[in-house]
Amino acid sequence: MAYDHGPNAPGGGSERQGGAMGAESASMAMAWVYDLNSCRGPTGVTRHALAQLDRLIARPEIELTVVSGRIAEPDGLAYWETLGDREHAPRRKELPIGTRNALRAWRFLPWPPLEIWTGRLDWIYCPAEYYVPTHRARRAVTSHDVLQDVRYGGNSRRDLLGHAFGSADRVLSVSTFNTEQLLERFPECEGKVRVVPNAADDLFFAGPTGGERARVRGQVGLRPDQPFLLSVANFQPRKNLPRLVRAAGRLPEVASGELALVLVGEGEPGPAEAIRREVAALGPKAKVVMPGYLQGTALRALYAEAEALAFPSTCESFGIPAVEAMAQGCPVALADSTALPEIAGEAGWYFDPEQEEAITATLRRVLDDEAGRSRRVEVGRSVAAAFRWDRAHEALMAALGDE
Structure with missing residues (x-):
């Protein structure tokens, strides 16, 4: 299947490119998917996401596409623009709607898989609890705080996590404690959880x-x-x-x-x-x-x-x-x-x-x-x-x- 990931792709979207390595010289095609509106007053989740992104960009063997929903916050827009100045600048794809709306569309509507916007991918990496449908790519999703999600999020949050974790190929957990909570509440994740911790800058x-x-x-x-x-x-x-x-x-x-x-x-x-x-x-x-x-x-x-x-x-x-x-x-x-x-x-x-x-x-x-x-x-x-x-x-x- 050939993907149209230009400006006429389904739903539109904007793309700014610069300096990405071609697929023929990259060993892995990856999309990093996160809401860059979260750059304002970043929490630990956002700091985790951006720290991993910085290091992914520095790996020339990865053909990286940075994906966010429509960015409205000035801090997010400023960060987005700096990505084009990196030595190994990633491709950038801004979806035509906000990230939260995109995630709802992917969950409840027949919205196209991410590869429609990005082209072929080996991995879709979500540094938060996102469900993003794929065509052929494998998907990794990060679990940051299962106990908080279950204790304060209610049944709808639990259902969303079950959908995101259950459909993922890898579930990345920030601590052993969180992994224990994850497997207790979502035992279907057994065998696909790996610990990827947080850190200090x-x-x-x-x-x-x-x-x-x-x-x-x-x-x-x-x-x-x-x-x-x-x-x-x-x-x-x-x-x-x-x-x-x-x-x-x-x-x-x-x-x-x-x-x-x-x-x-x-x-x-x-x-x-x-x-x-x-x-x-x-x-x-x-x-x-x-x-x-x-x-x-x-x-x-x-x-x-x-x-x-x-x-x-x-x-x-x-x-x-x-x-x-x-x-x-x-x-x-x-x-x-x-x-x-x-x-x-x-x-x-x-x-x-x-x-x-x-x-x-x-x-x-x-x-x-x-x-x-x-x-x-x-x-x-x-x-x-x-x-x-x-x-x-x-x-x-x-x-x-x-x-």
């Missing part, structure tokens, strides 16, 4: 400059010498931030304002308001700052300056902030459940995330035990070194080549 394995440290303190409203506890998590119920605020407020130095609490993240109005109510209840002396979403060198400097990262999530299938913090030598106080003990290992200080008193007690130990801090910080640097994107990319390529 390379910049977190280098130290911030003195200027970056001072600048980020001013940016979030901290005195140059003020110690602080740090949280890096979007404002979602599963992140357990109202309980963290109450637990931290039990520490006398937090209640007095001597020790600040910095909550990096953003979210829907409801969860954000629940956090603000708990902050207000601490009283006027407490110093709690909510600077919004931060990333890159600013976030790196915050990790380096913090007394500890507090991560009380009740539903976590990886936990990228824990790796970022450990890479910067920041102690990590973590929930003792889901994937966090798997990721941090002996570097972590653990607590029951459902028990406010347990969180407070663990934070107390982290602050007071200097010898324990030094030992676990060194362990944490070693643990973090195992979670780098180059290594995760090699796991991806091994999974796709594993027969």
Whole structure:
């Protein structure tokens, strides 16, 4: 079957090309499929997707096509344009409708398989839980957080996952914990799951400059010498931030304002308001700052300056902030459940995330035990070194080549 993947293909669509290797010199034709509108305030899923894309582009043996639905967000459009400047620039295919609508069409309507837009493919790689129909290509789909999907997504989400995972040739899971959850709920995936973990960006394995440290303190409203506890998590119920605020407020130095609490993240109005109510209840002396979403060198400097990262999530299938913090030598106080003990290992200080008193007690130990801090910080640097994107990319390529 000959595919028409030009501007007159079914449904239209736009294509901008540059520098892709021809099929005759490539060993694998692959489409990477993701919603680039997610580039605004990227979550761990988007960071995973883009980190893998960067490394796929750098492989000259792969004939790569980058596919997104219609892009409306400025950050996504800006990223899309940078793809044409890469040394091995991929082909780009923007679908005629938004990604969410395209996924609905592929699931419920006789919409054409992806190869209609891309031409022949060996693999379709979806770095999220997407169902994309194929003609002959094999399909790999990534599972990021089955427990969250099942606990908060309801029956419709479970049905969508079952369809995406059940029809995939490879299901890529970000942790052993997530794999266990996946196989418990979708046993039909037995035999086709491979672990392809998350990681920290390379910049977190280098130290911030003195200027970056001072600048980020001013940016979030901290005195140059003020110690602080740090949280890096979007404002979602599963992140357990109202309980963290109450637990931290039990520490006398937090209640007095001597020790600040910095909550990096953003979210829907409801969860954000629940956090603000708990902050207000601490009283006027407490110093709690909510600077919004931060990333890159600013976030790196915050990790380096913090007394500890507090991560009380009740539903976590990886936990990228824990790796970022450990890479910067920041102690990590973590929930003792889901994937966090798997990721941090002996570097972590653990607590029951459902028990406010347990969180407070663990934070107390982290602050007071200097010898324990030094030992676990060194362990944490070693643990973090195992979670780098180059290594995760090699796991991806091994999974796709594993027969």
